[in-house]
Amino acid sequence: MSQPTQLAALAGQAGTRFILALFVDLNGKPCAKLVPVEAVDELAAEGVGFAGYAVGAMGQEPKDPDLVAIPDPASFTPIPFVKEGLALVHCDPHVNGKPWPFAPRNILKVLIARAGDAGFEPWVGAEVEYFLVKHAADGALVPADDADTAPQPCYDARSVTRMYDHLASVSTAINQLGWGNYANDHEDGSGQFEQNFKYAEALTTCDRVVTLRYLLNVMAAERDMIATFMPKPFADKTGSGLHLHLSLTSGGVAAFPAPSTEDDRRLDLSATACSFIAGILEHACAIQAVIGPTVNSYKRTGAVATTSGASWAPRFPTYGGNDRTHYIRVPDNNRIELRGGDGSANPYLAVAVALAAGLDGIKRCADPGDVGSGPTREGLPATLLHAIERLETDDVVTGALDAAIEPDSGIPSVAAYFADLKRAEFWDWHSAVSPWEHTHYLTAF
Structure with a gap:
């Protein structure tokens, strides 16, 4: 099953309406965008963009290109006890198509x-x-x-x-x-x-x-x-x-x-x-x-x-x-x-x-x-x-x-x-x- 299909299937099974696409900066600050389930295929295939300097401790300046958070379907976590229909997925930030080396999750994976x-x-x-x-x-x-x-x-x-x-x-x-x-x-x-x-x-x-x-x-x-x-x-x-x-x-x-x-x-x-x-x-x-x-x-x-x-x-x-x-x-x-x-x-x-x-x-x-x-x-x-x-x-x-x-x-x-x-x-x-x-x-x- 492809990553877009996998994430969409997980969201469908859980009755998810919105997904927090989340990652942390070097200080551990949780950063996310709230993505409607209608855009789950785009999230899975293309990720979601962030202004890296605005995120915090991520090694970027205002002039730098976007951090693109690519979700890891294996981390998909329904959290309806927080808000009905809400789920969370951990993401790996990329820049220009490559894993960004300042992202803590990317460091641990290496x-x-x-x-x-x-x-x-x-x-x-x-x-x-x-x-x-x-x-x-x-x-x-x-x-x-x-x-x-x-x-x-x-x-x-x-x-x-x-x-x-x-x-x-x-x-x-x-x-x-x-x-x-x-x-x-x-x-x-x-x-x-x-x-x-x-x-x-x-x-x-x-x-x-x-x-x-x-x-x-x-x-x-x-x-x-x-x-x-x-x-x-x-x-x-x-x-x-x-x-x-x-x-x-x-x-x-x-x-x-x-x-x-x-x-x-x-x-x-x-x-x-x-x-x-x-x-x-x-x-x-x-x-x-x-x-x-x-x-x-x-x-x-x-x-x-x-x-x-x-x-x-x-x-x-x-x-x-x-x-x-x-x-x-x-x-x-x-x-x-x-x-x-x-x-x-x-x-x-x-x-x-x-x-x-x-x-x-x-x-x-x-x-x-x-x-x-x-x-x-x-x-x-x-x-x-x-x-x-x-x-x-x-x-x-x-x-x-x-x-x-x-x-x-x-x-x-x-x-x-x-x-x-x-x-x-x-x-x-x-x-x-x-x-x-x-x-x-x-x-x-």
Whole structure:
């Protein structure tokens, strides 16, 4: 079945009236046009055009030609629980007929292909943590649930019950989509929640993270709440992570468990898994610029403690068993959990750089060091600026961001563009005068 016929058939089966043709920029901003089903054939065959500079962080200037979003029918997602007759399809931006290398989904697709060239198929599970908040009468940001004030609210049954309508509607939506929601819980901060779904192929999971963020935003707004993925919206509360569970298969066989013939094994992991871990740990400081891409991110990883007693965020690139204090947790011998990422991370870029680093470790047969430690004793970057400096000197991570650039295309480095973007973000924040400065300096001298 051709792509136009396939997309039209899917829309017809779902009773779709309008399709959101959606993609994200480098910052993870969801961008879309609303396409009537009467134009589905044109959408599938020709895509839909966007002024790239107006989109945001997509490597374009006002003079550049259109970004043309080409839909991927495999990602077609009916969302009638948002609006009757509405569906969503993830798209791959193109310019002049070629995949645009600044598009995060295009970057990840290249890294998945590279993993395939190395003999592996990557699988990903994602934990999407978020806060439900509102503005109080005085304008202050507070948890949406006025009664959610306990110092240790994690897993509190009463808090979950008070948010039953929201959590149940999101859970029902996830299950209607076939993602397999298996738990919904109150996390460690007041107003913080997590709703889990089953793992899948890397691209599928990243599409689902983007879709879920969109759904959480619009469904929370219907109840006059704000769903935020900001890493650290409250200074005294736990931050929100985007924890990634990563695994590889090879020819359909799991590559991470140690075979029974392998004597020297750590945590019952194969040599492949150990080298994959080592690669991520060795490149962790550069990876942080991508999986912790905001100024606010470093208030999460830099936190010592919160009102609950723990930050649940790693400070050093180490690995361990079923131990949530490490950068990489190994809950079992089938997967690893990368815990350094936060809610502001672009899922496509986060998985792309983790894959690149892990594959580099496998290529070099890298050693992760002893369990409970890692190949390096340095701490994670203290600020976004420090992380960007590490990114710029790491050929593996910058190479991952530049992965979709064709040789001799004349297209500039995505990694350099991303670094400049984030450096400017840091200095914009640094230049702002905060209430903290008024409190400490206004009458101090």
